[in-house]
Amino acid sequence: MDHLNDAFAQITIPTPEAMEAFGGSLSTLLKEGDIIALSGELGAGKSTLARGMIRAALKASGQPDEDIPSPTFTLVQQYPFAAADDPGRSIWHMDLWRLESPDEIHELGFEEAISRHISVIEWPERLGGLLPARALWLGIKQRDDDTRLITLSGASVDGAAAWSERLDGCL
Numbered sequence: 001m002d003h004l005n006d007a008f009a010q011i012t013i014p015t016p017e018a019m020e021a022f023g024g025s026l027s028t029l030l031k032e033g034d035i036i037a038l039s040g041e042l043g044a045g046k047s048t049l050a051r052g053m054i055r056a057a058l059k060a061s062g063q064p065d066e067d068i069p070s071p072t073f074t075l076v077q078q079y080p081f082a083a084a085d086d087p088g089r090s091i092w093h094m095d096l097w098r099l100e101s102p103d104e105i106h107e108l109g110f111e112e113a114i115s116r117h118i119s120v121i122e123w124p125e126r127l128g129g130l131l132p133a134r135a136l137w138l139g140i141k142q143r144d145d146d147t148r149l150i151t152l153s154g155a156s157v158d159g160a161a162a163w164s165e166r167l168d169g170c171l
């Protein structure tokens with residue numbers, strides 16, 4: 001896919017704990033309208049990374065820790081968290097493995113998610129052309145030694161700071 005052409009960084013993640021921690025540092029940088037596309041095979045570590053992002057956001061807003069199961073059957077799970085400057089914000093965790101056609105996403109509130117919230121999307125390929133170009137792509141690959149290689153890419157979009165600049169502090 002063409003998003004691989006504009007990779008701007010790669011990072012090696014040694015353990016599941018490090019994967020959660022990486023998600024945690026990413027989540028501090030996110031704002032409404034951001035879209036994180038988590039790409040990789042089954043077992044790559046997409047849900048582990050998503051869980052790290054969501055738990056950190058809940059914790060930062062003083063909410064109790066909770067289980068973050070992957071929304072395998074509901075496809076979408078919302079986690080409201082109160083940012084001081086924006087009380088109505090939430091992270092939407094989407095697992096689109098079972099999405100049968102990209103159009104189904106409209107019924108799940110996709111437009112609201114991408115315009116007003118933070119979207120973390122497993123199996124983003126299922127969306128075809130419906131995924132906005134401003135998404136940050138994290139491609140995760142399992143290596144033979146069980147470490148994970150994450151390749152970061154994402155086009156810079158008119159009027160927005162490039163992801164490579166925004167993520168400078170956490171790479």
Ligand SMILES: Nc1ncnc2c1ncn2[C@@H]1O[C@H](COP(=O)(O)OP(=O)(O)O)[C@@H](O)[C@H]1O
Pocket residue numbers: 013014015016017019040041042043044045046047048049122146147148
């Ligand atoms: N470095 C690593 N990063 C992420 N997960 C890892 C790592 N090493 C081993 N694992 C394991 O791989 C599995 C990844 O599962 P999961 O996050 O559910 O993947 P996916 O959502 O991509 O299918 C978990 O059992 C996790 O403990």
Ligand SMILES: [Mg+2]
Pocket residue numbers: 046047070095122
């Ligand atoms: Mg998963």
